[in-house]
Amino acid sequence: NAGVTQTPKFRVLKTGQSMTLLCAQDMNHEYMYWYRQDPGMGLRLIHYSVGEGTTAKGEVPDGYNVSRLKKQNFLLGLESAAPSQTSVYFCASSFPGRAYEQYFGPGTRLTVT
Amino acid sequence: GEDVEQSLFLSVREGDSSVINCTYTDSSSTYLYWYKQEPGAGLQLLTYIFSNMDMKQDQRLTVLLNKKDKHLSLRIADTQTGDSAIYFCAERKEGGGNKLTFGTGTQLKVEL
Numbered sequence: 001n002a003g004v005t006q007t008p009k010f011r012v013l014k015t016g017q018s019m020t021l022l023c024a025q026d027m028n029h030e031y032m033y034w035y036r037q038d039p040g041m042g043l044r045l046i047h048y049s050v051g052e053g054t055t056a057k058g059e060v061p062d063g064y065n066v067s068r069l070k071k072q073n074f075l076l077g078l079e080s081a082a083p084s085q086t087s088v089y090f091c092a093s094s095f096p097g098r099a100y101e102q103y104f105g106p107g108t109r110l111t112v113t
Numbered sequence: 114g115e116d117v118e119q120s121l122f123l124s125v126r127e128g129d130s131s132v133i134n135c136t137y138t139d140s141s142s143t144y145l146y147w148y149k150q151e152p153g154a155g156l157q158l159l160t161y162i163f164s165n166m167d168m169k170q171d172q173r174l175t176v177l178l179n180k181k182d183k184h185l186s187l188r189i190a191d192t193q194t195g196d197s198a199i200y201f202c203a204e205r206k207e208g209g210g211n212k213l214t215f216g217t218g219t220q221l222k223v224e225l
Contacts (some may be wrong), residue, residue, distance in 0.1 A: 039215060040217055042117070042215040043156070045212060056209075057209060088216075092156075106154055106155045
C-alpha cells in the first residue's frame, strides 16, 4: 500500500497562474482533507470531503476549489495564485470509525512569486 | 477562543524525559491526538486518547488528559535524537467529516 500520495512535491508559480494539486489514497477511505501549513500556525483545513462527489469548506477555503470525482482522489485547485498561497499543502484521509485517525501525505511545497 | 495552544520550542538532553503540553478548546472533543512531523515529511500519528480516559501509555509515550483544565500532555521517556521533530496536538470536534483542529506545533530538539 502506498498510503496517501501527493503530486507534485514542489512547484513554483507566478501570481495569477493556476494549478491543480492531486491527492490519491489506496486505503479505501471515505473522508479526505486538504490542509495548508504555515510557520507558527499549525495546520489549517482548506476543504474536505466525506465521500465521492461531495465537498465542504473548511477553515480557510477562499481562493481554492476542490473536486472528488473518484473515491480515491481529491484535487485541490488554485485558479489565480497569490503570494499569500505560498505554503506547504498536505492531504489526508480517514475512515469513519475506530479513532478516526487521519493519514497524511508527504506534502507539496508551493511558492507563488 | 478557537485556538489549540502549544509552546513553540522544547530542548532536552538525550536520555532525559520530554514533556510537551497542549491546551485545547472544546470540552466536548471526543478524541485527542498527538502527531509527529519530521523535517520535510507529512504528519505521522503517534498516539491518541479517548476523552473518557485520563492516561494512556504506549511504550515510551505517556499521554495525560485533564478534562477539567482542557490540558493534554505527551511525555517521551528516554528521549533520543531520532525524537527531534515537531509535535502537534489535535482535537476532534463533534460534527460531520471527522475534522481535526491542530495546535501550532512544538519543535522538540534533542541535544547530545
